[in-house]
Amino acid sequence: MALVLPEVYLLDLDGGDVSLHSQLGPRSLVFMWGSWCRCREELPRWQHFLSHEGHNLHFISLAVDVSGPEAVRPFHEAAHATFPTLVDTTAQVACALGVKTVPTALLVDREGTIHWVSPGHFSVDNPEDLEVVRAWMTHGHTPLMDAPLADPLRAELVCTRMRWARELHTRGDRAGAAEELEHALRVDPDNLIVRSQIWLLRCPERFHPHVDTAWQEEQLARERSQETGAGSEGCAVP
Numbered sequence: 001m002a003l004v005l006p007e008v009y010l011l012d013l014d015g016g017d018v019s020l021h022s023q024l025g026p027r028s029l030v031f032m033w034g035s036w037c038r039c040r041e042e043l044p045r046w047q048h049f050l051s052h053e054g055h056n057l058h059f060i061s062l063a064v065d066v067s068g069p070e071a072v073r074p075f076h077e078a079a080h081a082t083f084p085t086l087v088d089t090t091a092q093v094a095c096a097l098g099v100k101t102v103p104t105a106l107l108v109d110r111e112g113t114i115h116w117v118s119p120g121h122f123s124v125d126n127p128e129d130l131e132v133v134r135a136w137m138t139h140g141h142t143p144l145m146d147a148p149l150a151d152p153l154r155a156e157l158v159c160t161r162m163r164w165a166r167e168l169h170t171r172g173d174r175a176g177a178a179e180e181l182e183h184a185l186r187v188d189p190d191n192l193i194v195r196s197q198i199w200l201l202r203c204p205e206r207f208h209p210h211v212d213t214a215w216q217e218e219q220l221a222r223e224r225s226q227e228t229g230a231g232s233e234g235c236a237v238p
Contacts, residue, residue, distance in 0.1 A: 003147050005030070005112040006096040010062070010086040013069045013076060020093070021112050023084055025058030027137050030106040031122075032062045032099065034193070035071040036200040038211040039103035043079035045124045050083060057137040061085040064094055064102060066165050066177060066197050090162040094193055098150035101192040105129070107136045116142035158184045158194065165197075174201045189227060195220070 005024075009017040020030075031046065033039040043061065050059055061083055063072040069087050076085045088094070097106075097114075103123065107116040116136070122129050135141040161184035168176040178201040184194045199206065199219060206212040 003097070003114040003117070003145075005106065005108050005114055006093055007112065008088075008092050008096075010088050010093075011069050013073045013085055013087070015069055018084075018086055020060075020062075020086060023058070023060050023086070024108060024110050024112060026110050027056060027140060028058040028060060028108045028110075029133060029136070030060045030062050030108055032064055032094065032102045032104040032106070034064050034102050034196070035067060035075060036065070036196050036207050036211070037102050038213060039123075040075045040211075042103065042124050043075055043081060047079045047081050047083070049124055049130070053134075054137065057133065059083040062093065063087045064091050064193055065089060066091075066162060066169055066181070067200070068166070068170070089166040090159050091193055092159050092162075095155035095159050095162075096150060098148035098155075099193070100148075100188070100190055105133075107132075107142055114147075115140075116145045117147055119146060154188055157187045158191065161187070162194075169201075178202050195223070 005020065007019070007021050009019055012018045033042070046059065050057065061076065061081065063085060065072050065087055066089055068089050072085060072087050094100070097117070099117070103118075103121060105118040105122040106114050108114050116132065118129070124130065132143060161180045165177040165180035165184070168180060178198050181194050181198045181201070185191060185198065188194065196216070199216065206215050
């Protein structure tokens with residue numbers, strides 16, 4: 001069975017509803033990232049690539065961000081981006097496809113059929129990833145794909161908690177939003193999209209002005225230790 005991009009409405013940078021499928025072209029690349037991830041630094045480099053050789057590629061920037069367009073816009077603008085950026089505040093695309101980390105790339109045709117999902121970290125700085133993109137936009141060729149497996153019930157439970165987290169965040173209740181994400185993480189403990197945004201809400205100084213990846217690695221190890229029963233203290237809520 002073909003893997004298909006879900007037909008959903010996401011937010012544009014002005015907060016308006018936009019159909020994800022309306023942004024697709026014959027050969028599209030959906031680049032999933034987050035304002036809380038170091039992959040936000042790739043937007044200017046993708047803009048450079050598109051300006052020089054991406055004329056046959058429809059590039060769609062998709063930020064998975066409970067913090068909404070206001071958190072995403074600065075990175076889009078800093079990249080002087082000519083491509084569209086949409087914001088998925090409830091991770092509905094990621095949940096539907098079983099994607100649990102970013103950056104992730106989807107190569108998609110106009111009908112929404114997904115021809116390839118990046119098997120891990122995807123970067124404009126990786127020559128092998130760029131070769132995949134070039135083959136797709138010039139010939140429509142893609143490597144063999146091991147599609148992620150999505151659990152529909154788990155996906156719905158996570159998205160429900162994400163919706164509540166987004167609602168609380170819009171009300172200014174960051175602590176409440178983090179608690180809802182904690183519930184989502186209990187449902188899907190391997191979901192780094194959820195886990196990283198809990199860190200963002202509770203320890204924002206670790207993400208701005210720069211993403212502290214060393215701290216994230218240490219924090220993940222501490223939390224994994226707690227979750228397996230060894231236990232140690234995590235970060236304090238600022």
